[in-house]
Amino acid sequence: MASGILVITEQNEGKVSRIGWEALAAGQELGAALGQTVSALVMGKGAAAAAQEAATAAIAQVWFAENAELQHYTPDGFSAAAQQVITRVTPQYVLAGHSYQARDYFPKLATACQRGLIADCVGYRIENGAPVLVRQAFQGKINADFTFAGAPPYFASLQSGAVSSDNLKRGGSAAVSDAGVDLSGIAIRTKVLEIFEGVKGKVDLTKADLIVSVGRGLKEKANLPLIEELARALGAELAASRPVCDDGWLPLDRQIGSSGQTVAPKLYLAVGISGAIQHLVGMKAARTIVAINKDERAPIFDIADYGIVGDLFEIVPELTKAIKEVKAA
Amino acid sequence: MKIILCMKQVPLKDSLLKITPDGRWIDEASVQFEINESDHYGLEAALRLKEQHGGEVIVVSIGPARAKQSIQQALAKGADRAIHVTHDQPIMDPLLAAQLLAAVIKAESPDLILTGLQSDDTGFGQTGVVLAELLGLPHATLVMEIQVLDQQLKIKRELESGWFQYIELPRPAVLTIQSGLATIRYATIKGIMAAKKKPQQEISAASLGVDLAQSPVTFHKLYMPVKTKKTQILTGAAKEVARQLAEKLKNEAKVI
Numbered sequence: 001m002a003s004g005i006l007v008i009t010e011q012n013e014g015k016v017s018r019i020g021w022e023a024l025a026a027g028q029e030l031g032a033a034l035g036q037t038v039s040a041l042v043m044g045k046g047a048a049a050a051a052q053e054a055a056t057a058a059i060a061q062v063w064f065a066e067n068a069e070l071q072h073y074t075p076d077g078f079s080a081a082a083q084q085v086i087t088r089v090t091p092q093y094v095l096a097g098h099s100y101q102a103r104d105y106f107p108k109l110a111t112a113c114q115r116g117l118i119a120d121c122v123g124y125r126i127e128n129g130a131p132v133l134v135r136q137a138f139q140g141k142i143n144a145d146f147t148f149a150g151a152p153p154y155f156a157s158l159q160s161g162a163v164s165s166d167n168l169k170r171g172g173s174a175a176v177s178d179a180g181v182d183l184s185g186i187a188i189r190t191k192v193l194e195i196f197e198g199v200k201g202k203v204d205l206t207k208a209d210l211i212v213s214v215g216r217g218l219k220e221k222a223n224l225p226l227i228e229e230l231a232r233a234l235g236a237e238l239a240a241s242r243p244v245c246d247d248g249w250l251p252l253d254r255q256i257g258s259s260g261q262t263v264a265p266k267l268y269l270a271v272g273i274s275g276a277i278q279h280l281v282g283m284k285a286a287r288t289i290v291a292i293n294k295d296e297r298a299p300i301f302d303i304a305d306y307g308i309v310g311d312l313f314e315i316v317p318e319l320t321k322a323i324k325e326v327k328a329a
Numbered sequence: 330m331k332i333i334l335c336m337k338q339v340p341l342k343d344s345l346l347k348i349t350p351d352g353r354w355i356d357e358a359s360v361q362f363e364i365n366e367s368d369h370y371g372l373e374a375a376l377r378l379k380e381q382h383g384g385e386v387i388v389v390s391i392g393p394a395r396a397k398q399s400i401q402q403a404l405a406k407g408a409d410r411a412i413h414v415t416h417d418q419p420i421m422d423p424l425l426a427a428q429l430l431a432a433v434i435k436a437e438s439p440d441l442i443l444t445g446l447q448s449d450d451t452g453f454g455q456t457g458v459v460l461a462e463l464l465g466l467p468h469a470t471l472v473m474e475i476q477v478l479d480q481q482l483k484i485k486r487e488l489e490s491g492w493f494q495y496i497e498l499p500r501p502a503v504l505t506i507q508s509g510l511a512t513i514r515y516a517t518i519k520g521i522m523a524a525k526k527k528p529q530q531e532i533s534a535a536s537l538g539v540d541l542a543q544s545p546v547t548f549h550k551l552y553m554p555v556k557t558k559k560t561q562i563l564t565g566a567a568k569e570v571a572r573q574l575a576e577k578l579k580n581e582a583k584v585i
Contacts, residue, residue: 075458075468100489104470107423107455111462116424116545119455137451137551138346138355144421144451145549189467193495195488202491210584234585246509252491259471259487259507267584274343277452288582290574295343296562302554306577307562308570318571326575327585 002152004037005030006091008082008106009054009062010099014046016053019097021165024057026158027095028169031059033126036092039063041085041179043078045071051176058172063089063179070183072192075105080186082109085179091153093131098157100258110155117155118146122162131156140277140299160258160281202253203237210236210267213256213283214244217272217293217312221249226316227271233323236269241279257282272312275300292316330384330477333434334375334408335444335457336368338392338399342449352550354419357395364399367445371506373513374475375443376407382477384440385409389433391426391534393417404524405516411527416534421451421548425541427459432537435464441482442503446471461503468503469496473510 007027010020024040031038039061042051051064065081078101086094086109094109096102098120110117122143124131130147133156137144148154205211212231218224231238238254245255256263257279268286273279275291275298283289284303291304292312301307308315340346340360347356364372375386388403390396391414400411412433420426434442442461447454461468473493474485482498487507516524534541561577563570578585 100471100487103454104458107458108462108468111424111427111459116422117455118546119453132549135452136554138340139342139449139452140554141346142348142355142551143554144551146421147547147549148545149547150545189499190469191497193483193497195492195494198491198493242509255491258489260491262490267578267582288578288584290578297345298343301560301562302556303558304560305558305582306574307560308574309562309564310567310570314567315571318567319574322568322571322575323578323585325572326579 002090002092004039004089004091005093005095006086006089007038007040008094008096009040009042009050010097010101011042011044011046011050014049016042016050018165019099019160020054021168022160022163023095023097023158024054024059025165025168026163028058029163029167030093030095030124030131034129039089039091041065041082043070043081044073055172055174055176056170057174058169059174062174062176064176065179065181067181067183069186069188073101074188074190074192075108076186076188076190077183078105079109079112080183081179081181083112084181086113086153094153094155096157098159102157106155106157113153115153115155116148117157118148119157120159121156122159136277140275140280141297161284199251199253205237205239205254205256205261205263208237208263208265210234211239211263211265212236212269212271213239213241213273214271215241215273216243218244218249221247223313224249226313230271230316230320230323233320233327234269236267239263241273241276270300271316273300274298275303330378330382330441331437331439332375332378332384332386333437333439333442334368334372334386334388334403335430335442335460336372336388336390336399336403337365337445337448337450338362338390338396339365339448339450342366348551348553352552354551362395362399364402365445365448367447367506367508369445369513370508370510371443371445372403372406372408373511374506376514377511378441378475378477379407387412387437387439389414389430391416391420391429400529401524402516404527404529405520406514407520409527411529413529413531414534414537415531419451420541422544422546423453423455423459425539425544426456427463428539429534429537430456430460431463432539433532434460440501442466442501444503444505446505446507457503457505464503466501466503467498468505469498470505471507472504473507475504
């Protein structure tokens with residue numbers, strides 16, 4: 001019978017990644033709530049080392065798969081390896097962090113197992129002994145509740161930050177063992193040619209104390225000096241949401257969000273940014289968040305400490321002036 | 330090259346959304362619709378590949394009657410024909426959507442299938458990957474660039490935190506396109522006129538042999554998220570709110 005929670009724990013070069021720890025913490029929470037044991041699966045180059053690290057968490061068992069076919073991540077390799085482990089371990093739940101890697105192979109894995117996946121969950125609650133998973137729809141404006149139907153295993157992935165890795169319980173005595181995956185009969189159709197960083201010597205926004213970030217609301221590149229002046233008055237770094245970088249108003253290394261940098265400054269002042277979830281995951285840990293946006297229902301206001309609903313073209317020049325005055329006072 | 334572009338129509342960005350009383354969907358009466366952003370980039374990628382390598386672009390879209398408008402727009406931009414899988418209810422499980430798409434696409438035997446990375450309404454972000462698995466095809470997500478080689482595709486994919494990769498895949502394959510891949514074209518008047526004569530096939534979802542009641546996940550309801558953070562909304566004239574904010578940043582938040 002299916003039982004237990006298998007957490008597919010993401011790692012990079014032998015170290016469990018942040019989203020991997022978050023998934024383990026979520027597994028522990030869910031395991032405690034449902035009275036189920038938690039195990040972990042670590043895959044890829046460095047998996048054996050990362051498995052030792054994962055075993056510092058209070059869980060029952062860690063498996064690793066470091067086959068030659070898994071040296072580079074591919075959806076075929078990772079999906080096949082995980083499926084073999086799932087077939088053998090027969091977990092009731094299979095969890096992962098909703099990383100870019102997971103979004104590439106996790107739906108494939110669930111489908112290969114002829115099961116469903118509830119992906120990118122922001123939270124859950126237990127009802128009638130089973131989890132009700134909460135995910136976001138309409139770009140984070142609306143939440144939706146889902147449950148699993150049919151036979152296990154049930155697949156779920158959790159958005160970055162859904163469960164904090166601070167909640168992780170350490171002090172485990174988990175057994176670490178090779179998962180014994182055999183991929184010799186598996187066609188790996190993806191060939192990895194090269195992995196590279198988009199911008200060399202990029203601006204490190206993670207070290208900035210103050211960030212002024214600008215979004216689509218700016219309308220055009222010609223309006224950028226307005227924001228630059230505000231940033232200068234504050235002594236802040238300039239950053240942007242994805243559309244601004246896509247359109248070339250600011251270079252890619254100024255982008256905040258899941259595809260850009262993740263920051264936690266003292267002040268994050270978002271101008272004309274509605275707050276699509278891909279942006280919010282990159283900045284929601286900021287200590288003080290200010291939002292200036294014309295749409296009072298923009299999701300950015302849900303996480304802001306201070307909000308101004310209005311026309312940024314009127315407000316920003318006044319704010320630049322006021323900041324200068326207050327700093328001079 | 331025969332290219333399929335899977336496209337969805339979604340509410341216009343920044344629409345004010347109201348949930349229906351039964352919590353099953355949004356009230357569509359007050360909302361306008363557009364082509365889903367990443368699908369729009371997928372369309373652009375498909376059209377560019379056709380311009381470089383020849384062939385045809387076939388748009389496949391699941392949706393109610395309103396989806397016709399977006400299909401028309403895709404045809405006006407240069408897609409050659411369209412298959413509209415008519416279905417009035419939103420599909421709240423990516424597996425079901427992928428099963429419907431697979432049923433239609435199998436019959437076409439395309440060389441390449443493109444979809445957007447995810448939809449801006451349900452946002453499952455799974456449909457393309459599940460579709461590939463159902464069709465037994467390789468896939469790549471978060472695609473930024475497509476080069477067609479002899480039998481292979483060379484793909485630039487986005488990884489996290491500003492990293493990228495180049496991969497090679499055999500054809501046919503399913504690629505899910507990241508927004509920003511290439512500047513989206515406008516439809517020309519000539520294109521709009523030509524679109525009226527392009528073939529549009531309608532197939533009802535119910536006729537595709539997919540049991541839409543058989544889902545491994547159960548959708549319960551939509552609701553507005555409960556705010557966890559207390560937000561001070563500052564009101565007044567621009568000059569006044571600017572002053573208030575500057576003072577609060579100094580005295581309350583102590584960040585300047």
